[in-house]
């Protein structure tokens with residue numbers, strides 16, 4: 001892994017800005033390992049990210065072209081770059097607030113157009129950087145700084161959303177299931193068309209503390225307990241699936 | 256300037272409406288990417304480019320909204336394109352977020368603003384000079400943009416080409432300020448055989464977001480050229496690294512973003528003088544209103560009134576030296592609004608400034624201006 005860091009990260013930008021225990025560093029590592037295993041030249045890649053903690057996953061750390069844009073707009077910027085220069089390998093990495101709330105419209109329409117790019121939602125189910133406010137993927141009942149008595153709005157299933165909109169590769173994984181996550185990232189990188197990965201990446205500081213996780217590792221372990229593979233989920237009743245997160249490949253069209 | 260680039264449209268006289276001339280000018284100027292969203296009265300620009308761009312190997316996309324349109328334009332420019340979008344007041348309001356991003360990342364791009372009457376959706380098909388201040392001040396912070404104001408279909412063509420070249424020269428968004436009347440006015444438009452195109456300044460390995468001098472324009476690489484570009488909408492050093500806690504870096508960046516335009520105002524600003532010599536009264540006008548103003552001035556002179564016209568082809572940076580140089584006793588500023596650019600005129604001159612305004616969504620005729628000229 002150390003070799004991967006050195007090969008792909010700008011030394012002068014380290015250490016990474018994430019809080020101790022944050023999932024985003026693990027996600028960055030998974031992205032780099034998937035790129036390395038795929039044999040892609042990092043110089044051919046363009047990383048576009050928006051505002052929030054997740055925007056810092058690629059920018060300015062990865063030794064490639066990086067474009068850190070306004071809140072919610074990375075997919076729209078990426079669309080312009082990819083359409084004009086199709087040789088660019090374009091990856092968008094941003095958070096759930098950025099991609100699903102303020103940028104929700106761009107997510108839907110890029111999926112509908114099946115633009116050839118990889119979009120990774122670093123989903124921590126909260127607005128981390130601005131102080132822990134509720135996001136469109138926050139679970140029912142979760143405590144945030146704008147839902148002190150518990151969230152009353154149902155969360156958005158981003159995989160189902162982009163599937164319905166027309167994305168040709170859709171998958172979910174978590175930073176706990178590292179090998180699984182890397183496998184999915186590799187698939188997304190080799191897929192031609194709009195690839196969407198919902199990558200659950202816990203935020204111990206803004207989410208974990210308020211929702212009574214004893215530590216970052218407890219939060220990760222809980223993620224393990226809540227996740228269930230798509231294969232297993234197929235044989236389970238709706239009742240049994242309550243509160244579970246299904247991980248796996250939901251759509252893989254045309255490869 | 257590189258040698259004249261061959262115009263993809265056969266040269267000759269065309270009977271174009273303003274929006275058609277604008278689309279053709281973009282292609283002649285080397286624009287190969289357009290992203291936009293339908294809005295009256297600008298839509299014919301994107302409709303024409305939707306089939307013209309693919310003909311010349313360019314890319315057209317209708318985006319999901321105006322925010323996405325300007326974002327895609329900026330993305331394409333950094334991927335190497337000369338790119339444009341077109342909109343009207345309400346769409347411009349949405350674009351302002353990322354026009355700010357274009358300003359701080361020094362992204363050359365052209366935005367055609369086919370103005371209509373506001374506020375809000377106002378009158379979608381009526382002309383108005385409604386966005387003179389919106390283009391200058393709409394995004395947050397301190398910055399300069401360039402805005403050009405054509406008064407004929409021919410000038411929509413010529414100034415759209417110029418807008419692309421200015422954008423490249425100064426790495427700044429450039430606005431072409433058309434309006435609902437000019438957009439649909441049909442006139443002769445002469446299409447030249449060749450067009451002067453300013454290319455993008457390249458320097459391998461150089462810093463792309465700063466210069467040694469306080470008013471310089473850095474070179475610009477594209478994605479995929481192996482430069483490892485670092486773009487951010489936050490305050491950054493000359494290599495693109497985000498530096499938001501250093502007062503000196505913030506000051507240098509903001510000063511340079513302003514000074515690179517202001518210190519070149521002489522090269523950017525174009526005005527046209529009519530009968531200014533010894534004129535006691537000068538009408539200062541721009542856009543279609545300036546045509547009515549010229550007719551009024553000629554009429555007044557025919558009855559012995561000593562009046563001239565200064566026509567502003569550039570609105571921003573504001574031609575303050577040209578206004579200050581006027582030796583008039585009073586200045587009349589006719590506009591299709593309740594007075595926007597006139598306030599700039601007032602700011603830079605000590606002589607009496609008279610407002611002539613029309614806000615009913617109709618074009619201004621010479622009569623209203625003539626009346627003001629005669630009212631001594």
Ligand code: SF4
Pocket residue numbers: 017018019021022023024053124128129202203204205206207
């Ligand atoms: S606030 Fe949360 S998401 Fe942001 S860096 Fe800290 S732990 Fe990670």
